[in-house]
Amino acid sequence: MIAKVMLLSGAAVAALCVFTPVRAETVDYNAEYGVTDVPGICSYADTDKKDYTGKKITILTHAVPVMGEPVELHSKQFEELTGGKVEVVHAPFGELYQKIMIPFQTGQHIYDIVYGGSYWIGDWAPYLEPVPQKYLDTAEMKDITPAYQGVATWNGQRLQYTFDGDRNYFKYYAPPFQNEENKKKFKEKYGRDLAVPTTWDEYDQVAEFFSGWDWMGDGKTHYGSTEIVARDNVAFSNFITRVASHAKNPNVKGGFWFDLETMTPQVNNPGFVRGLEMWVKALRYMPPGGINFGIAEEIFSWGGGESLMSVTWDDAFVQAQQPDSPIQNKVLVGSPIGPSMGSLEVWNRASKKWDKFEKPSIAPYVTWGWGAGVTKSSKEKEMAFDWFCFFSNYANTNHDEMIGRFGVNPFRTSHMDSNYWMKGAGWSQEVADSFVKMLKGMDTSTNRVFDLRVPGVNQYYTAMMNGVAKAMAGEMKPQAALDEVAAEWKRITEEIGVDVVREAYKNVVRLEDNE
Amino acid sequence: MLQSRYKYVFLWPALIALLAVIIFPLIYTVLLSFSGWSVNRIGLNWVGWANYARAIIDPRFWQSMGTLYTMVALCVLFEYVLGFALALLLWKQARAGRFFRVLFIVPMCVTPVIMAVVWRTIFHETLGPMNDVLGWFGIPPVNWLSTTTPAFATVIIIDVWQWTSFIFILMLAGLMSLPHEPFEAAQIDGAGPIRTFIHVIFPLMAPITLGALVIRLIESSKLMDTIYTLTSGGPGSSTETTSYMLYIRGLREFQIGYTASLSILYLIIMLVGLTVFAKAMTRMMRIAPSAH
Numbered sequence: 001m002i003a004k005v006m007l008l009s010g011a012a013v014a015a016l017c018v019f020t021p022v023r024a025e026t027v028d029y030n031a032e033y034g035v036t037d038v039p040g041i042c043s044y045a046d047t048d049k050k051d052y053t054g055k056k057i058t059i060l061t062h063a064v065p066v067m068g069e070p071v072e073l074h075s076k077q078f079e080e081l082t083g084g085k086v087e088v089v090h091a092p093f094g095e096l097y098q099k100i101m102i103p104f105q106t107g108q109h110i111y112d113i114v115y116g117g118s119y120w121i122g123d124w125a126p127y128l129e130p131v132p133q134k135y136l137d138t139a140e141m142k143d144i145t146p147a148y149q150g151v152a153t154w155n156g157q158r159l160q161y162t163f164d165g166d167r168n169y170f171k172y173y174a175p176p177f178q179n180e181e182n183k184k185k186f187k188e189k190y191g192r193d194l195a196v197p198t199t200w201d202e203y204d205q206v207a208e209f210f211s212g213w214d215w216m217g218d219g220k221t222h223y224g225s226t227e228i229v230a231r232d233n234v235a236f237s238n239f240i241t242r243v244a245s246h247a248k249n250p251n252v253k254g255g256f257w258f259d260l261e262t263m264t265p266q267v268n269n270p271g272f273v274r275g276l277e278m279w280v281k282a283l284r285y286m287p288p289g290g291i292n293f294g295i296a297e298e299i300f301s302w303g304g305g306e307s308l309m310s311v312t313w314d315d316a317f318v319q320a321q322q323p324d325s326p327i328q329n330k331v332l333v334g335s336p337i338g339p340s341m342g343s344l345e346v347w348n349r350a351s352k353k354w355d356k357f358e359k360p361s362i363a364p365y366v367t368w369g370w371g372a373g374v375t376k377s378s379k380e381k382e383m384a385f386d387w388f389c390f391f392s393n394y395a396n397t398n399h400d401e402m403i404g405r406f407g408v409n410p411f412r413t414s415h416m417d418s419n420y421w422m423k424g425a426g427w428s429q430e431v432a433d434s435f436v437k438m439l440k441g442m443d444t445s446t447n448r449v450f451d452l453r454v455p456g457v458n459q460y461y462t463a464m465m466n467g468v469a470k471a472m473a474g475e476m477k478p479q480a481a482l483d484e485v486a487a488e489w490k491r492i493t494e495e496i497g498v499d500v501v502r503e504a505y506k507n508v509v510r511l512e513d514n515e
Numbered sequence: 516m517l518q519s520r521y522k523y524v525f526l527w528p529a530l531i532a533l534l535a536v537i538i539f540p541l542i543y544t545v546l547l548s549f550s551g552w553s554v555n556r557i558g559l560n561w562v563g564w565a566n567y568a569r570a571i572i573d574p575r576f577w578q579s580m581g582t583l584y585t586m587v588a589l590c591v592l593f594e595y596v597l598g599f600a601l602a603l604l605l606w607k608q609a610r611a612g613r614f615f616r617v618l619f620i621v622p623m624c625v626t627p628v629i630m631a632v633v634w635r636t637i638f639h640e641t642l643g644p645m646n647d648v649l650g651w652f653g654i655p656p657v658n659w660l661s662t663t664t665p666a667f668a669t670v671i672i673i674d675v676w677q678w679t680s681f682i683f684i685l686m687l688a689g690l691m692s693l694p695h696e697p698f699e700a701a702q703i704d705g706a707g708p709i710r711t712f713i714h715v716i717f718p719l720m721a722p723i724t725l726g727a728l729v730i731r732l733i734e735s736s737k738l739m740d741t742i743y744t745l746t747s748g749g750p751g752s753s754t755e756t757t758s759y760m761l762y763i764r765g766l767r768e769f770q771i772g773y774t775a776s777l778s779i780l781y782l783i784i785m786l787v788g789l790t791v792f793a794k795a796m797t798r799m800m801r802i803a804p805s806a807h
Contacts, residue, residue, distance in 0.1 A: 098766040105557045123554050123769075231749035232763070288640035291661040291750050455555040459768040466575070466752065473663055473751025496555055 033077060035395035040139055042393035044081065052084025052383050057112040059387075060099055063090045066315070066407035067115060067164075067370050070400045074391045081390075084383055093117075094232070097458060100124070109377035112384045118371025119451035120458075121154050122504050128159040128373035129381055135161070135389055140397075143412040145443050147366055150511045151450070159373050161385070163392035165411025166369030167442050168241040169339040170203075171302070171317045172196065172309040174332045176215045185209075198335045199342050199360045200245065200278055203309065207285035210308045218305075224285035226298050226307040231469040233294035236461045237367045239468050240449060241311050242279045245343040247271025248363035250447040252350050253513045257452045259349060260509055263498050265489040267464060268482035270354070271347030276471055276478040283472065291472060299404075303327075311340060313367065317435075319404035321427055329428040334438035338362040339445070364442045365449045366511075369409060398424060416440055450511045454504035456496045463488040547775035554769040566776035576777055578752060579760040580784065586667070586756060587735040590674040594731060595724070597675065598682025603712075606690045616687065619680035627677065631744035634673045635660065663753035666746050670754050673741055678734070682727050689723035690716070721800035729793055736785055757781050 029037040029044035037044040061071040068090045075086035089111070091099050096116045103110040104127040114124075135141060136158060144162050152160035176182050177196055186194035186209055197203040207224025216222050228238040247256065247269060254260045257267070266272065283291060287306050295313070302310040303319040305327050310316060320331045335341065342360025374384040390396070400408040401415070402425045414420065416439045418432035427435070442448070452460055467485035470476040476484070493501050509515075551562040570576055601619070605612040622630070637643045638659035646656040659665045697719065701711045739758035742748060748755030748763075761781070765774035 094767070098769070101554065101769055230747060231751075232747040232767075288656070288658065289661050292746070456553070456768075459554070459770065462763055462768055469749050470751045473749060473753065475663070475751040475753070495551075495553070500555065 029395075033395075035399050038394035040393065041134070042138055042140055042389035044077075044390075044393075044395060047078065047386065047390045047393075048081045050082045050386060052082040052380075052386075054084075055380050055383050056085035056087065057378070057380050057384050057387060058087045058089060058110065059113040059115070060089045060091065060096070060111040061113075061115040061372075062096065062370075062407075063092050065405040070396070070403075070406045070408060071115070071391070074396055075387070078387055078390050082383075082386075086387065093234075103377075104375075107377075109375070109379070111375055112378035112380055113372060113374055113387065115370060115372040117368045118151050118160060119368035119453045121152075121160060121371060122453050122455045122457055122507075124371075124373065125154045125159060127376055129376050129378065131158040131161055131373075132385060135385055138389065140389075140393055140412075143414050145411060145413055145416075147443060147448070147511070148369075148411045151366070151369070152371065154507060160371040161373060161388040161392065162411055163372070163388070163397065164369040164408050166313055166367050166409050167339070167439075168237055168312055168365045168367045169314075169333055169438050169442065170197075170309065170311050170335055170341055171320075171331060171333045173305060173327060174330055176210060176308060179215075182209075182215065196332075196335055197309075197341065198337045199344060200242070200275075201344075203311075203341050204278060204282055204285065207282065207309060211285040215308070216305055220306075222305070223287045223290075223307040224309065225282060226286060226290065226293065226301040226310045227279075227282070228293055228295055228298050228312055229283070229286070229290060229472060230292045230294040230297075231465060232462070235294075235468070236465050237365070238312060239276070239279065239465070240367070240451075241340065241365045242282075243272045243275030244363035244365050244449040245341060245346070245361060246275045247347050248447055248449050248512075249346045249348050249355060250361055250363075251355065252348055253509075255505065255509050256449055256512055257508070258493075258501075258505055260502065260505060263493060263502055263505075265486045265493070266349055267489055268479070268486035269347055269349055271349075273479050273482055274347075276468060276482060279468075280471055280474075280478060303404075314409040315404055315407060317404075318401075318409070318425075321425060321431065322404055323426060329431050332431060332434040334434055334441060339364045339438040339441040361447065362445070363447050363449050364445045366442065368451045369411070370407065410439055416443065446514050448512065448514075450508050452505070453508050454496075454501050456492055456501075459492050460489055463492065544775050544778060547772055548779045550772040550775075552771040552775075553773070562772065566773045567780065569773065570776050570780050573777075575752070575755075575760060576757070576780075579755050579757045580781075582667075582752070582754065583736060583738070583756040583758075584788075586671060586674075586738065586754075587732060589671050590678070590735050590738075591728060591731045593671065593675045594679045594682050595728060597679045598727075599686045599720075599724075601679070601683045602686035602690055603716075605687065612687070616684065619683050621680075622677045623680045625677070627740040628744050630677060631673065631741045634669070634676075635745050638669055660746060661750055663750050666750055667753050670738070670741060670745060673745070674735065674738065678731060682731065685723060685727045686720065689720050693719050718800070725793065725796050725800065728796065729789060732789060732792065733785075 027048065029035065033044060035044070040046065059071060059075065062068045064072065072088050075088050078084065079086055097120065100111070100114045100116055101123065141162070145165065148162050148165040149158070152158055152162045177194060183194045189209065190205060194206070197206050203225070209224070210222065211224040212221060214221060228235050247266065255266070258265055286293070287301055293301065295315070298310060298312055299316040299319050301307060303316045303325065317331060317333060319325065320327050322328065337360060340362055342362035344357050344360055345354045346357065346361050348355045372388070374381055374388070378384050397408065397412070400406045401410065410416070416436050418429065418436050421427045421432040421435060422429060451457070454460070464485050467476070467481040471478045471481040546559055548566055549561060549563065550559045551565070552558060552560070605615050638645050640646065640656065640658055640661065645659065649656065657665050659669050693716070697715045698711065701715050706714065737758055738756050739762060742754055742756055742759045743762070746754045748759050761774055761777055764770050764777065
């Protein structure tokens with residue numbers, strides 16, 4: 001009898017094992033989460049196999065929607081899949097740095113994962129856990145372009161988990177360039193054909209022409225250029241974009257921001273000054289109040305067709321390309337010769353002369369994107385890295401990149417394919433091709449500029465923008481303003497330690513010089 | 516004797532809590548001000564007077580002090596004149612007075628950050644209604660927030676809008692508590708409204724005026740939230756007040772030690788400035804009645 005019961009029980013258990021498939025095999029993740037799951041250790045299916053019941057991680061990220069919304073969304077999904085608890089704390093960009101640095105410096109454990117500007121890596125480095133090899137070996141990680149792998153690396157260690165790749169590039173509303181009436185008027189005024197600009201001089205001329213009248217035909221006044229100029233916003237990136245092609249000389253190695261040997265700040269060299277002078281003049285071609293435009297205003301101004309051109313992040317472009325946008329598939333990116341504006345004269349800091357170029361020299365700016373990492377103080381590092389692995393899996397990235405407000409921008413080689421954008425976002429062939437061409441141009445450029453990723457970067461940047469803001473407001477001449485900045489940079493460098501900054505800056509120079 | 520000891524036993528916990536809350540942060544800030552605590556140097560590492568030496572020659576600090584003093588002086592002046600005028604207007608209007616008292620409290624109750632956002636929209640160069648209103652009178656549009664002087668004026672307008680009611684409430688309460696006799700005497704002497712104001716109301720209201728001005732000077736000198744939301748200290752450095760500058764130095768640049776020294780310096784300047792102001796005002800107000 002006992003043997004019979006045991007036999008029956010065994011059979012029942014065996015039957016259950018055979019006929020009761022595990023959740024991972026039955027759940028249709030694509031239908032449940034509206035994504036296309038791609039097999040791998042970061043996939044929905046594999047994440048579902050993990051059990052973090054009773055465990056909790058806390059994430060500090062940006063406010064909703066930019067980055068805050070995708071973090072919130074995928075954290076809920078991660079909770080459903082793993083049973084773990086994910087607490088998401090939001091903060092505006094201006095507050096993130098202090099919210100991260102105070103617990104870091106005081107040895108408190110508050111967050112398991114922190115989000116911020118990837119250029120803070122120099123300040124974060126001592127407090128972040130390196131990304132374990134098993135995550136570096138995933139298909140998702142190997143697909144990241146070398147430039148963005150470099151951005152996440154500090155002294156040879158991958159400290160930031162890459163899920164975003166940013167760049168500043170030229171974008172424009174295309175129809176006015178094809179308009180015969182515009183072509184005629186432009187030729188009469190400037191004596192040359194109207195064309196998509198390739199240099200900053202041409203950009204400013206086209207901006208001037210299209211400023212202050214209704215070239216859109218909607219009864220409103222439109223302008224030439226929208227840029228991010230607001231003090232203490234992220235205008236430093238726009239400034240860097242503006243000066244890069246005048247000051248980053250393809251024939252001079254060893255430092256764009258500093259001369260690596262002497263650690264002399266270059267922020268007041270004639271290349272920087274020329275860039276600033278032109279930017280001050282360009283205010284005339286921006287919409288009213290343009291001097292106070294932050295990134296949100298730029299997205300809505302250019303994305304809403306208020307101005308013809310812009311040279312900033314992907315977000316405004318992706319926003320303009322969303323299905324509900326009135327200008328979808330009427331915007332293009334990149335000039336005929338590269339991703340950003342170039343210059344026929346570039347300052348040579350070695351010879352202290354302007355080098356002349358037959359074709360415009362372009363210095364694309366691989367501007368900081370979002371950076372994040374797992375804190376060393378985290379007691380749930382495995383869960384935190386698994387969360388990152390899930391957050392940036394193919395399915396989630398492919399979904400998030402199509403939503404402009406999420407702030408997730410191309411960072412993988414597989415994103416450099418027109419089909420990816422045509423199928424995923426419904427872009428036209430022409431727009432997708434121009435976007436991919438720009439991405440590739442950025443990726444293959446050997447004259448790129450990166451952020452000043454050294455300890456105390458916020459001190460350097462706020463000092464820089466304090467001077468730039470004075471010049472933009474007409475309080476000081478550009479040269480005098482940047483001389484003031486250079487003096488402050490020298491003081492900051494001495495305070496932090498010349499050798500400390502030099503060692504850190506070598507990481508940046510490696511990227512600048514394509515080493 | 517025993518009773519008096521018990522009294523101290525009950526008093527000490529409150530005193531210790533008070534000391535911990537008020538004195539400790541102040542002492543800690545002083546200690547911080549002598550340290551080089553920054554993004555790459557953590558802790559109370561002693562740097563002597565170096566931070567103060569740097570602060571003394573920091574042009575940005577002194578420029579922000581200049582901006583602050585000008586802004587505060589203009590804000591408080593307008594608030595005082597308007598608040599006092601409104602209080603005089605509604606002093607003897609019993610019904611209207613009650614209504615306006617409630618109405619005028621509203622701006623004071625609104626969070627400055629929220630109001631700064633609303634005002635930013637109002638003063639927006641293209642979308643805001645302010646330039647439309649000016650247009651009705653044939654006045655060309657003003658770049659309110661993108662040129663230095665209008666941006667400075669905008670900050671003042673918002674502060675005056677929000678805090679005039681504070682002066683109004685205080686002055687109205689003061690007016691309502693004034694004795695009748697001096698007014699009767701002035702009437703008998705044949706004094707008109709202006710003479711009565713100059714020689715009776717103004718001197719009698721002097722103590723309240725002093726209190727209201729000092730409170731507003733202290734409050735206005737902390738002007739930060741409006742600047743943060745409205746102008747970020749710009750255009751250029753035209754609206755960068757000391758509080759905003761300290762925020763940037765301390766929490767954006769993470770120069771903790773240096774910012775602490777700036778805070779202490781700022782505190783000393785404010786204490787000295789306010790003491791001198793209060794003394795001067797007291798002296799003036801003592802002179803005023805004798806002039807009568």
